[in-house]
Amino acid sequence: MQKIRNLHNTKPFSPYPARSKAPTTSAILLFLSLLVFSAPGAAQGETRGIDRQPIVERHNVRSSVLDTLNPLTVGNGRFAATVDVTGLQTFPVTYENGIPLGTFSEWGWHSFPSDADYRIEQTLRYTESHGRRVPYAVQWSDSTEAGVAGEYIRSNPHRLPLGSIGWEIRLADGSLAGPEDIQGVEQELDLWRGRIISRFTVEGVPVQVITAARQDADVLVAEVRSPLIEAGRLALKVDFPYPTGLWLDAAAEFAADEGDRLTFQELTERWWRIRRAIDSTTYYTEVQSSLPVDEVETATAGYRWIPEAEGDNWSFSVAFAPVAQHGRPTSVAESLEDIAEDYANYWNDGGIIDFGAVNDPRAAELERRMVLSRYLTHVNTSGSAPPQETGLTYNSWYGKPHLEMAWWHGVHFGQWGEPDVLRRYLDWYFTALPGARVIAERQGFEGVRWQKMTDIWGGETVSSIGSYLLWQQPHPIYFAEQLYQLDPDTAFLKEYTPLVEESAAFMADFAHYDSTRGEYILGPGLIAAQERFGADTTYNTTFELAYWKWGLETAQQWRERLGQKRRPDWDRVLQGISPLPVQDELYLAATSAPDSYTNEPYMTDHPSVLGAYGILPATEGLDPAIMARTLDTVWQIWHWEETWGWDFPMTAMTAARLGQPERAVDALLMDVPKNIFLQNGHNYQRSNLRLYLPGNGGFLSALALMAAGSQDTPAGSGFPADWNVRWEGLRKML
Secondary structure, rough: OHHHHHHHHOOOOOOOOOOOOOHHHHHHHHHHHHHHHHHHHHHHOOOOOOOOHHHHOOOEEEEEEOOOOEEEEOOOOOOEEEEEOOOOOOOHHHHHOOOOEEEEOOOOOOOOOOOOOOHHHHHHHEEEEEEEEEEEEEEOOOHHHHHHHHHHHHHOOHHHEEEEEEEEEEEOOOOOOOOHHHHEEEEEOOOOOOOEEEEEOOOEEEEEEEEOOOOOOEEEEEEEEEEEHOOEEEEEEOOOOOOOOOOOEEEOOOOHHHHEEEEEEEEOOEEEEEEEEEEEEEEEEEEEEEOOOOOOEEEEOOOEEEOOOOEEEEEEEEEOOOOOOOOOOOOOOHHHHHHHHHHHHHHOOOOEEEEEOOOOOOHHHHHHHHHHHHHHHHHHHHOOOOOOOOOOOOHHHHHHOOOHHHHHHHHHHHOOOOHHHHHHHHHHHHEEEHHHHHHHHHHHOOOOOOOEEEEOOOOOOOOOHHHEEEOOOOOHHHHHHHHHHHHHHHHHHHHHHHHHHHHHHHHHOOOOOEOOOOOEEEOOOEOOOOOOOOOOOEEOHHHHHHHHHHHHHHHHHHHHHHHOOOOOOHHHHHHEEOOEEOOOEEEEEOOOEEOOOOOOOOOOOOHHHHHHHHHHHHOOOOHHHHHHHHHHHHHHOOOHHHOOOHHHHHHHHHHHHOOOOOHHHHHOOOOHHEEEEEEOOEEEOOEEEEOHHHHHHHHHHHHHHHHOOEOOOOOOOOOOOOOOOEEEEEOOEE
C-alpha cells in the first residue's frame, strides 16, 4: 500500500495536497525496509511474486437487486461514503433499516447545545476495593441529575453525517422516480481499481455511474452516462442529514429548517461552496461539475444541480472539509485515474494469501472474506485514530470508538504489511493520554487508565460496563511491541516509552497485594472481557491476568533495551501475581472471590479465557495442555449464538497456537448468525448492528497467524497439511 501510506501522511484534513507521481525518498526507504523485514518469512515457506490481481478480482462484489444489507462503500480510512444501487445515496430512507447510506469523516463531530454544565463527576458510582471507595463514571438509568448528565455525556459529542449525495431522477411524466423504478440493476465493486460501477434503467433508459473516493482527500467523485442528462431528467442533490443523537444514526433524518444552517456561494459556473453551521460545528462542502449549471435550486435540506443539456456524459466531485479550501479540485477523470493507481499499489503491497490451489471448498470462502475484509478495513479503519465498531459506514454507539476493540481494529495492519496504520493508532494515544491520567488520578492509581468509550479527542464517556473494563489497558504496550519487533529501533523505544511506562504503572498499582494469599490479585472494580461478571464481586479474570503478566514483562524489557534497570515494584507484581484460575483441569474465565470460583455464566458472551493463549503468546505459568482441554470444553458447550464477531477468530488463533489447524478453519467459518459475512463482506451481528468491523479485523489477524505464524507458532501450521496455501508479505504475530 505504498502510495496510500504516503498520501495518508499528508497534512491532516487537507483535501487537495500536491500529488507526486515519482516515488519519494520515504517511499524508497519504506520499500527497502519491507524487503529487509520480509526476508525471514521467505525462509519459512513464503512465496514470492504472487500475481495478486486475479486473487482480488475474483471477489469483486456483484449485485442485480436492491438489497438494503449490501450497499457498497468507497473511502480512504479518514472519509467514506456508502451508496445504493444507483451509485449514490439516492434512497437513504429505504436503507435506514439495513446498512445505512452514510457519509462520515474522522473530523466531523457535533454536540447538541445544553444550558447545563454536565460533568463526569456527576455520574460517579463508588466501588469498595481493598479499604477504598473507588469512583467509576457509570450510566444511571433514571431521571436524576446523574442520569441526565450521564445520558448527555454518553451521546455528546457524536459523529456527524456530513451529507447525503443522491440523484433526483424524473420519470417521463415529470414525477420523481422511486426505488421501484430502478430496474435492470447490474452493480459491481471493482476492488482492484477502488470504484463502484452501477448500471440500471429507468423506464427503459440506461444509466451508468462510476463512483470512487480520492485516497488523499475527503472527496467523492462520480461519472454518469445516460440519455437522461440531455433530457433534463437527471439532477444531483446534496442534502444535509440532521443528527439524531441516538445510539444508531442512519443519516436519514432531514430537518425542514436545514436551510437556516446553510450558506451558499458560487465560485464559478461549475464550482460551488456550501458552509454548514450546525450549533458549534462548522464545515464546508464543495461541488465541482464538468458541465455548466444555469441555476442551483434550493431543496428542503440542501441544494439541487441540473446541468445544461450537453450530451449524455457528466462528472462531478463533492468534497468535505472542516475549513474552506483554496485551489481548484482535480478533474474527475484524473481523480479516477489516480484512485485506480493508488489501489493497484495498495493491493500489490502488503500481505496476500492465495487459496486458489486448495481443493477444499472452504478455502474459497476464506479467500473471499480475506479480500473483502482487506478492502473494508482500508476504507473504514485505516485512518489516524482507533475507529468506531461500524467504522465510517454508519454510527453505532453514537459514533464513538471503543478502545478495547482497538486490538481487533489495529493489530492486523501490522501483520498484513501496513505498520504505518498501527503507528497512527499508537500516536493517537498521546492525544488520549491526559484524559487517561485524569481517570487514574481520580481513582487513586499511578499512571494512566485508558478510556473504554471515547471520542476523537480522547474524551471520557460514562458506561456501566465500559468504565470497569481492563483489557484495553495493555493494548498500547502490545501495539508498541508489535511495531518494535517489525523494526527494532532505539529511537522508536524512546518515542513511545511514555505510553508503555504510564500504561504499566497503572497495571502494577492496580494489582493489589492480598496478604492472606501472599499474591497480587486483580479486582474488584473489574469487568472481564467476557462481560458477564459483576464489577464489585469479580477477581482474577484469566485473560486479564495473562495480559497483565505479558504487559508488565514487556514494559520491563523496554527498560532493559534502553539500558535502564527493571522496576522492582513491577517485578514484585510479576513474581507474585496470582496464577491463572483452574478448576477441574480447565481455565476459568474469572473468580467470584479470591478463594472461590464461579462458572455460572461461563457459556455466554466472549469466551475470552481463550485469549490468554490466542490473542497472547504463552505467558509464564500457562499450561498448553490445560488450555487445550479448555478449548475442547468451550467448543462443545459454549452458546455460540450469544457471542460476537471477533470471538470466532480469537478461537481460531487459540486453535492455531495449539496446533489444531482443522479446528482453526472451522472456527473461522462457524455457521452461526454472528459469523455471517454478507455479500459486501460485512460481518453481520444483529438487527441494530448490521456490520461489525472488529469481526473483519479479527478474521485478518487469525488468517495471518495461521499463515505466517507467531513468536511461538511455526509459519504455515495454522492450515491443514494438505492445503496448498501460498502467501507473501505477511508478518508474524507476537
